């Protein structure tokens with residue numbers, strides 16, 4: 338049976354690769370914010386892989402945009418099988434002695450408030466889904482301490498806690514898991530990491546390289562398929578952080 342899958346931030350990077358991987362026979366709801374052309378390309382690729390693509394634009398850094406996305410999904414679909422909360426950003430690097438309220442709000446609105454709101458509002462649709470699950474995209478930054486990304490790390494740490502709380506609350510009907518990527522080569526780093534910083538990340542990683550979006554997409558696919566997993570966060574980071 339084909340699945341209805343909502344992927345937030347599916348225009349580029351991890352979300353786009355996940356859309357391509359999950360495309361065959363499924364309805365992929367490709368959410369984007371500013372990258373319309375890239376999202377259209379992903380939609381074309383989804384169709385080429387035998388899936389159905391549905392494009393929707395929304396700014397998830399505010400309540401109106403987040404609720405608008407849910408309204409679109411509710412008007413187009415009578416059930417949701419998978420919600421992948423992937424949209425997110427570090428926004429900008431900032432040293433701890435220069436933290437500002439506005440920046441903290443901005444980062445938490447996008448990486449946490451929108452995910453909590455979207456998850457909450459999608460519960461009725463997920464309850465009608467087939468083996469439904471939610472997958473949140475966390476980050477290695479919430480585990481190992483990330484200098485100049487402390488706000489971002491804190492927002493992802495809160496998201497990780499939300500994942501476990503929600504997993505217990507929604508069990509046994511809806512599974513909730515997360516993936517915590519290490520350093521993955523996507524447009525995310527074009528904005529916040531220099532070439533030198535990316536090389537240092539790779540050098541510090543036991544596998545001596547940064548990851549690709551497919552490494553995260555494959556973990557997401559695994560979590561969708563393994564119906565005995567809930568409340569789990571899978572680390573995919575080439576050994577950069579080991580517990």
Ligand SMILES: NC(=O)c1ccc[n+]([C@@H]2O[C@H](COP(=O)([O-])OP(=O)(O)OC[C@H]3O[C@@H](n4cnc5c(N)ncnc54)[C@H](OP(=O)(O)O)[C@@H]3O)[C@@H](O)[C@H]2O)c1
Pocket residue numbers: 345346347348349350351352368369370371372373395396397398423424425426427447474475476477478517518519520521522523524525526
């Ligand atoms: N890359 C890494 O090393 C890494 C590591 C750990 C965790 N992550 C997490 O992985 C997730 C995906 O990131 P990525 O690496 O694939 O980066 P990316 O290529 O920059 O993708 C980010 C996605 O989020 C969307 N987005 C950004 N701001 C938004 C807003 N205000 N409203 C709605 N959507 C918005 C973007 O949409 P538009 O482009 O259409 O605006 C884009 O589709 C994020 O949650 C990120 O925190 C990434």
